[in-house]
Amino acid sequence: MQSIIIDLFQKPGQYKKVAGFILVALLAAFPYIYFNNYYLHIAILVGIFVILSLSLNLITGFTGQLCLGHAAFYGVGAYVGALLMKNLQMNFFLALIVSFLVTGLFGLLLGIPTLRLRGDYLAIVTLGFGEIVRLVFINWEEVTNGPMGLRSIPAPSIMGFVLKERYMFYYLILIMVLLVLFLMNRLINSGFGMAMQTIKADEIAAESIGIYPVKYKLIAFILSSGLAGVAGCFYASYVSYISPTTFVYNTSVTILAMVVLGGLGSLAGSVIGAAVLTLIPEVLRFISDYRMLLFGALMVLMMIFKPEGFWGVSKRVKNIYKLKAGRRHHERDIKSQ
């Protein structure tokens, strides 16, 4: 459903614009239609995971570099944001920016040695980085309070107005998601985004037409990790309690699964993937014992029968044909006039 928002930005067609506005309006009205803290909580979680899967899609889906430690960036962002807001009483939005910069810096430091190499080195190094970060969270007790985690992280405030109700967080994350979607859409359709996608298709071919892959991969990775840090900072402020158990390898895998099941290299796919994978465990609660078992089996079945994801390339290729056909009709109409 939410995919229509992206189509609004991507393709011409008035009905899609209308549908997009209706959808945004529906999402905005959601707290009034279903005023229930549980539903709101799930919706906010979906929002956080949409940002996470979009950010991972930037490096894995659009640039073709596998990253297996996204939860580490999420965690670094959460801890940096939490410490700044808690100990220095920094404003939430300023903390958001600092989280972006700090996690982006980690991305830069990891990326410089690994992104020069071809192949899956980024995957392995980020996997290792994820484990090391988790252990630092647990062991650096003076700063992170160890396995106990950080408590009573303050809520965001705008000019003295404190966002303490759940629906306020909902609107905040909704605005953040829409902003990220808008910016990502602009980015991937820009010259920079085209260069990224060329590198994904074929690195050597990209080099031969004057694209320096390391530069683009590095910038994409910095943006990707920084954005994960932003999601972490929001999460810390929203739940007001963070502990190392949230930022583990399993979370990285879940985010990756969202990107892949949604469709690699598709913004709408990331949104759908994040929504579906956050909702499935909630929907399957009635068979609580078997839900993760089913989840694993579903992942395998999906890869066997629909490896391009919910909103993958084949769907978009069809759309391109439709567009081309439409253009041909249009040209014929002009000639006949």
Add this chain to the structure above:
Amino acid sequence: MFTQQLINGITVGGIYALIALGYTMVYGILKIVNFAHGDVFMVGSFLGLLFVQNAGMPIYIAYPAAMLVTAAVGVVIERVCYRPIRIKGTDALSILIAALGVSIFLENFAQLVWGTGTHAYVQEIKEKNYEFGNINLSNIQIGVIVLCVLLMAALYFVVNKTKIGVAMRATSQSITSAQLMGINTEMVIAATFGVGSALACVAGVLVGTYYDAVYPLVGYSYGLKAFAAAILGGIGSIPGAMLGGFLIGIVETLGSAYISAGYKDAFAFGILILVLIIRPSGLLGKKHVDKV
């Protein structure tokens, strides 16, 4: 003290090496990372326990039986989950995601069957300690090291001296050419998964006996570290996986003894990242050149 820690490190390293062999053999042939391998190791460990405790078999029948069943589990995973994706010819990322799915499935299956808690392991072998000067060696430790070395020697012999080994090496160089030479590559792939899983089962039984504990999520940390060992040695290289396993075991034990016990798991990944920066193809790996 140092020698004692070194021996402890070699013991753990041997176990890592056994698991790492499964990763590296599958990667060598199919160029995929089988992320479910750590959980196959866990299943193997539980099967060993099941056959001794619930079926009441003596260990010399129970453990080989567990190895056979675990090998079958590995082959079935390949057949049911990876092969359909492989045949479609989609990219390696799909298989990776499928492997993660299998891993989630196995972990939760184990939690349903055996519960989330820790189980005490079979203690058929009575632990005896031998003192050599100030070094303390248990018979279990000696057994673990001897068994690991024996199995690795056997694997090395199979891969280098037998017909199936030649077929494996040919398949790892090029599946298409191997098929043209009349090699039944599907059989070779099944054999690779089978051997790798059987070795993981041995590692599982050894971990259970050595630490006297097994739990459904045990495959996670062992799997990750064995994977790190396979990369460290150069993924795709069998001697590399052995070397990587021992190195990671030793570095981890010495690091936790002399630097900090809390960061025990970080040493393996720290050394991995360092080695990859200096020598991207791993210690014994072949340099990979992309050709247009």
